[in-house]
Amino acid sequence: KAGVTQTPRYLIKTRGQQVTLSCSPISGHRSVSWYQQTPGQGLQFLFEYFSETQRNKGNFPGRFSGRQFSNSRSEMNVSTLELGDSALYLCASSLVSGNADTQYFGPGTRLTVL
Amino acid sequence: AQSVAQPEDQVNVAEGNPLTVKCTYSVSGNPYLFWYVQYPNRGLQFLLKYITGDNLVKGSYGFEAEFNKSQTSFHLKKPSALVSDSALYFCAVRDDGSGGYQKVTFGIGTKLQVIP
Numbered sequence: 001k002a003g004v005t006q007t008p009r010y011l012i013k014t015r016g017q018q019v020t021l022s023c024s025p026i027s028g029h030r031s032v033s034w035y036q037q038t039p040g041q042g043l044q045f046l047f048e049y050f051s052e053t054q055r056n057k058g059n060f061p062g063r064f065s066g067r068q069f070s071n072s073r074s075e076m077n078v079s080t081l082e083l084g085d086s087a088l089y090l091c092a093s094s095l096v097s098g099n100a101d102t103q104y105f106g107p108g109t110r111l112t113v114l
Numbered sequence: 115a116q117s118v119a120q121p122e123d124q125v126n127v128a129e130g131n132p133l134t135v136k137c138t139y140s141v142s143g144n145p146y147l148f149w150y151v152q153y154p155n156r157g158l159q160f161l162l163k164y165i166t167g168d169n170l171v172k173g174s175y176g177f178e179a180e181f182n183k184s185q186t187s188f189h190l191k192k193p194s195a196l197v198s199d200s201a202l203y204f205c206a207v208r209d210d211g212s213g214g215y216q217k218v219t220f221g222i223g224t225k226l227q228v229i230p
Contacts, residue, residue: 004157033218043204043220056217090157100146100165100208103218105157 002027004093004106012112018079021109025072025093031055032074033103034066037088046089049074050096078111086113116141118207120221127195128229135190135224137205147188148206148218149179158204164188175199195228202226 005024013019025032034046045058049068066076072093078085088110092103117140127133139145146165150158162173169181179190188205205221 035220042222045217045219048217058217092158100163102148102160102163104160105150107155107157 004091004104006089006091006106006109008109009107010110010112012114013081014114015081015083017081018077019081019111020075020077021089021091021111023074023076023091023093023106025074025091026104029093029095029104030072031094031096031101032068032072033092033094034074034076035090035092036060037090037108038086043090046076081113083113086111116207116209116219118205118219118221120203120205120224122224123222124225124227126227126229129197130194133192133195133199133226133228135203135205135226137188137190137221138186139188139205139207140186141207141209143209145186145188146208147179147181148208149173149177149188149190150204150206150220152202152204152223154201161190161203195226197228197230200226200228 007022031050033048035043037043047057047066048055052068063079068074088108090108091106094101094103119138148163149161152158161177162171164171164181172178177192181188202223202225204223206218208218
């Protein structure tokens with residue numbers, strides 16, 4: 001069974017640009033969560049989608065948005081990029097959106113903003 | 115609000131010795147607790163989780179964790195460390211939902227260095 005895949009793996013953008021990251025969950029998984037990982041802040045929750053609906057959202061500005069498609073694939077978009085947006089963006093999928101459900105992570109997309 | 119504390123930025127242990135990576139948590143309801151490991155330039159890999167039942171949970175690669183409700187702790191342990199265990203370890207907690215739907219909260223991470 002294929003794991004969680006994320007594309008692209010690496011991105012370099014300049015300030016003010018926008019970026020779209022993609023995540024394909026494990027087959028059969030319907031929940032997708034996004035996290036931002038930085039050395040100083042650790043893993044911070046961005047949002048979670050289940051059955052095309054946003055279930056929960058972290059404390060990030062509106063420049064960060066996401067969506068989920070009917071096949072459970074998810075995208076996140078960051079507009080008007082800032083230097084501080086440089087981070088590893090991780091996607092995690094789980095079977096359902098349950099509290100005890102295990103999340104399986106993709107390898108991440110490394111975003112560098114210049 | 116829920117939170118997770120990993121009080122040690124780094125833990126150094128000699129190969130073959132037992133290791134412990136500490137984690138304490140705070141939630142309003144009953145906790146679901148997780149440990150993940152991250153190798154360089156990789157995503158997080160699930161190690162084990164506590165939902166209910168036996169306080170000692172066994173997981174992948176010989177790791178185990180002990181849930182202590184009174185101390186609100188969920189320390190990760192391994193009887194004999196391997197050099198290949200050197201990585202970044204994350205503890206995570208999620209409320210059981212009695213207080214409403216909750217996201218997963220991760221600790222800041224503890225770097226484990228196993229010295230040959």
